[in-house]
Amino acid sequence: MTARPTGSSAFADKSAEAPAPSFSRRTLLAGAVGAISATLLNNASALPAQTKGPVPSPPALDDPGKLQGHIPTELGERSPFEHPRRRVNRAAPAGESESPLQELYGTITPADLHFERHHGGVPVIDPARYTLLIHGMVERPLKFTLADLKRFPTVSRVCFIECSGNGYRGFQTTTMKREATPSWIDGLLSTSEWTGVSLATLFREAGVKPDAKWFLAEGSDAAHMTRSIPVEKALDDAIIAYAQNGEAIRPEQGYPARLLLPGWEGNTQVKWIKRIELAKNPFMTREETSKYTDPLANGTARMFSFVMDAKSLITFPAYPDTVSRGWCVITGLAWSGRGKIARVEVTTDGGNAWESAELQPPVLSKCTTRFRHLWKYAGGEAVLMSRAIDETGYVQPTRAQLAAARGEGTFYHMNNIRGWKVERSGKVFFHVEG
């Protein structure tokens, strides 16, 4: 309980939140606000409670300008009118919750709404006892405390993390349904600014031997999550991250430190990382053989399929919205694990005509990009879809293209075009062509 910053989680017990800073009426009256009329002060419900416990939300006034608002607090809270929530998948034994993509703006995911996928629950780790061990094919096996890691030059990077299983509900016909929200389809996707130490710096420190080609990253959770990663990626852009959106990483995202591999499937970005072992060959762990391998139609399965291909999703309008006639701003997210989004194209007629959507700068490499497209809805039926094109020239494929390339029974990395069908009534339903 103490390891969790109080009141910071969307799921935190309300009663455990920090009490409102208490102040007496006397200090209030003696202060600059002494001019407030006594009748207003007697309106107890209009002031923060002086008792310990949750801060009752004052009623919204017709004219908020007629009453002093609450004083500064140590920890901010969302407006009492906003209730974004992750959608928790209780069917998954080992844990999964989806970011509410349809309720978010811009590209950054608030840390408490970042999607979760873990295989052994969220461990509680005392930062004072945390260590990261680097050993194997190195000149100098080393142990780093969290304080040690923070002494190195910091690097920050805004990038997306996506579970490679994300979006199977937009590919698999057995699970597809019309009543599907953006978060249900693709909510295992989030974007943060991550800060930490470049893994290349740590590798230099330990002196990685030239014939070490892979490293094992191991988490300290009950799943002992382990993945083999090519050393090349470490030298390219890998980070041992200890901060997310300006604060310490959330427990669900790997507190106190995780591996960050920009553009690669979420599972490889081992959270709660405690050990890195350098070796010549990959380790062939359960998560890179039995799971996170992609069966193909030719009787094989692809392994070490690290990079997330370009993908996009319209987040508005979407199920369960209803659009009314007139101007409608279609908006959504596009991203690619191979670099920058070059273009997003949107169709409003089921794919006959495609138009370039507007991209919101800055367009960052291996990061979500917000796009928007103005559409005048004239009533009737319409099929809205988007497709992403990245800087390598890769075009987000149709479902038929993806199934032809990999097989109908493939799994993981399902980035096919997905969209929304607007019915005559204006009601919007999930829709995939072909």
Place this chain on the structure above:
Amino acid sequence: MRRPVLVGVLLSVLVAGAIIIDAWPRVRRSQTPERFGFGTPATTEDIRQANTDVTPDGRGLPHDSGTVAQGESLYGLRCSGCHGATGTEGPFDHLVGREPGDSFNFGRDPNFLAKRTIGNYWPYATTLYDYVHRAMPFDAPGSLSSNEVYSVVAYLLYRNQIVPGNAVMSDRTLPLVRMPAGDRFVVDNRSGGRTVR
């Protein structure tokens, strides 16, 4: 006539500029050292305790062994509640099953009829030891002795018709076990660009 004047003006501007620039405090780019010297050397004992992984060549396997018979009773006690009496009933991952003729049709089947199991999907037997001794049983991960892990691994390989009922699994025998799906895995050939793979 005007040229020399212009040149003179330009020259004096340049000289003045150079003087100003020179008067500026010199800023040197900080140099990244070869090493910072942070962190502490890991001892052999630190590494021995943490280094629990097992690789296909058998590296990391403890010197011990276990039998199918021992594994059967342990499976009933510690595993069957979550993986089913015969490894096929769930509620969690199906552990037992072979495909007719050891076909590998997962990529072709849109209905996901065949459950992926140790017998039809796992490429390495050593991964079983690696995973079970660290992550299973789910309700008490890491609680099995090496003899217990070898035993339950032997039993699961037997149930999947990969080893005979009298098999003994050990650090010597386990890396020699050939798995039905051992040659089914290929490296990723996606590379961006126009081609969808």
